[in-house]
Amino acid sequence: METPIPLVDLKTQSAAIKQEVLERIGDVIDSAGYILGEQVSQFEQQFAQFCNAKHCVGLANGTDALHLALRALEIGPGDEVITVGNSFAATALAIHYSGATPILVDCDEEDFNIDVNQLESAITERTRAIIPVHLYGHPAPMPQIMELASRHNLRVIEDAAQAHGAEIDGKRIGSWGDVACFSFYPGKNLGAFGDGGAAVTNDPVLADKIELLRSYGQVRKNVHDRLGFNCRLDTVQAAVLLTKMQYIEQWTEARRQVASWYREALAGAEGVTLPPEKPNCRHVYHLFVIRHPQRDELLKFLAERQIYCGIHYPHPLSEAQPFEDCATVPLGLPVATRLASEIISLPMYPEMTRQDVSRVAEATKLAAQKDSILP
Ligand SMILES: Cc1ncc(COP(=O)(O)O)c(C=O)c1O
Incomplete structure (x- = not known):
């Protein structure tokens, strides 16, 4: 039996930094600064610097970051917020939490990100903001989005949950829009040992x-002049993140190396469409998503060989109950709907070896030979 290759391997990375993390958590325990302790502000400073931005506010998770960003921009009931139809549900849920209405725009076939050509036709007199998502770690087309937003006087909230360290023209994600929202969910490129954002x-x-x-x-103390929430980043999680900040560049480069091994090994593979990386962009490969016309069969074929993949995401947001009534532009999100049946996320994590990548690529190529994949 071959060793399993998981979609994401958190255990190997956690084991490598465990002692360091334990020491930092020990400091938190000793200091008793459990809520907004000094590690939170230290992390905020370091993460702002990492994003090349002036301020960072640590929050309980990425969904709260989006929700509070909308509230801070005074966006609420009666307003429309445009986002992309192929994201994780949290992007559109946060719009609902604010009381605004999500409008779902189709994605670009090339890079899976919001289609700027469709964006303009989704703008109405009620539109207040755009939330582009840097899906899979590939930046959305921010220069065009910012130009459109300034022309229509709209605010831009970047959903950067999957894009720590990504860049366009050398400019970091996190400093393009009015505000950028990050998630430190454990499987993210920079992940806590619990929730964080x-x-x-x-x-x-x-x-x-x-x-x-x-x-x-x-x-x-005890002076509340507005509706507020309780969604702070935990000091213990900040201590974990401070440890991991030392390695984020190294891990990102490792992800990029894994991606280039995949590209080399899968070049010309039958049925396989490799993910794009635009020449002016730094893709941080939160996920390595290929397209394949027989996706479900490929998924099964790889799982039988102990290679575990994922689907991000199996249907557009408009097919999920909370968003069934949302307007879609164009109607029915034809590109996102088609891609949802073809995409497959191959294993991707910084500790993957070249041998792991070869095993995944060889199995993918074998599956692509019709006789193997078809009954
Ligand atoms: C694109 C996107 N937006 C928002 C979120 C929400 O982040 P969190 O799980 O930290 O609330 C996630 C991840 O979970 C995500 O992938």
């Missing part, structure tokens, strides 16, 4: 507002 911005007023919103809307 952050909002990153160059706007000090916005940063202050998000800071208030994350802590009950409390201006001073």
